[in-house]
Every structure is written in structure tokens, then in C-alpha cells.
Amino acid sequence: QERANERNEAEALDRTAALARSYAREVTAAPNGFPGQEAVRDIAERHDGRLLSYARSEDSLTTTVRFFGEYEDTSMFGVSHSRAYQCYSVVLRKGTEGVPQARMSPLERCDVM
Incomplete structure (x- = not known):
């Protein structure tokens, strides 16, 4: 049971990494350079994330976003639903061209806030 719970939590954390990659792709693909804070907040929320910080300069955008993945946690009292949280720093820099x-x-x- 404990191994299954640990495996479920690890899979939920893997899902947070996939959500973070998807978030980063969407922010990178935003038209007209770096998106504003509200646009980034909306993108984070679409990916089950919560924007924790936003810092923008002329050539970079740094965000910190908390993502979560839900999983089942089984005990002798039954099954409960839990969340695994992971925060990511995503830094966008203007590259070549x-x-x-x-x-x-x-x-x-x-x-967890």
C-alpha cells in the first residue's frame, strides 16, 4: 500500500513537470514578445498552476509557478484524494533573432499557499 501511494505521488509529480513544460511552451509562443502578468497568470491557471512571481525586463521574463497533480492515497481507512505540489522557475530570454x-x-x- 505504501509503495503504491509513493508511486501515485511520483506519477503526480511527473504530471506537474509535464504541466510546467506545457506552460513554458505556451508562454514562449505568446505573440509580441513576453506576455504581461495577467496573460501569464491565465496561462498558468490553464495548466493547473498558480503564478507566484513575475519579473520582466527588456530581454528576459522570469516567473515562478506552483503546479499540482492529484493522486489517490490509500490507507486502512479508505481512499482519499491528495495533491502533490511542485514549483518551477521558468526563465525566458530572447535568443538569436x-x-x-x-x-x-x-x-x-x-x-502551499
């Missing part, structure tokens, strides 16, 4: 490129890093700490 002005095309933004994303770098995504998971953060060690991810406080």
Missing part, C-alpha cells in the same frame, strides 16, 4: 527560449528549473521548496 529575438526568439524567446525557455529554461525551466524545479525549486526545492514549494510552499
Whole structure:
């Protein structure tokens, strides 16, 4: 049972990584350069994320987003639904020809707010 719960949680965290990659692709593909804070917030929410920070300069955009994945947690009392949280820092920089490129890093700490 414990191994199954750990596996379920690990799979949920894998889903958060997929959501973060999808989020980064969508932010990178935004027209007219780096999107504004409200647009980024909307993109994060579409990917089960919550925008925690937004910092924009002329040639970069840095965001921190908390994503979650739901999973089943089984105990002797039954099945409950839990969430695994992971925060990612996504940094977009204008590369060659002005095309933004994303770098995504998971953060060690991810406080649930």
C-alpha cells in the first residue's frame, strides 16, 4: 500500500513537470514578445498552476509557478484524494533573432499557499 501511494505521488509529480513544460511552451509562443502578468497568470491557471512571481525586463521574463497533480492515497481507512505540489522557475530570454527560449528549473521548496 505504501509503495503504491509513493508511486501515485511520483506519477503526480511527473504530471506537474509535464504541466510546467506545457506552460513554458505556451508562454514562449505568446505573440509580441513576453506576455504581461495577467496573460501569464491565465496561462498558468490553464495548466493547473498558480503564478507566484513575475519579473520582466527588456530581454528576459522570469516567473515562478506552483503546479499540482492529484493522486489517490490509500490507507486502512479508505481512499482519499491528495495533491502533490511542485514549483518551477521558468526563465525566458530572447535568443538569436529575438526568439524567446525557455529554461525551466524545479525549486526545492514549494510552499502551499
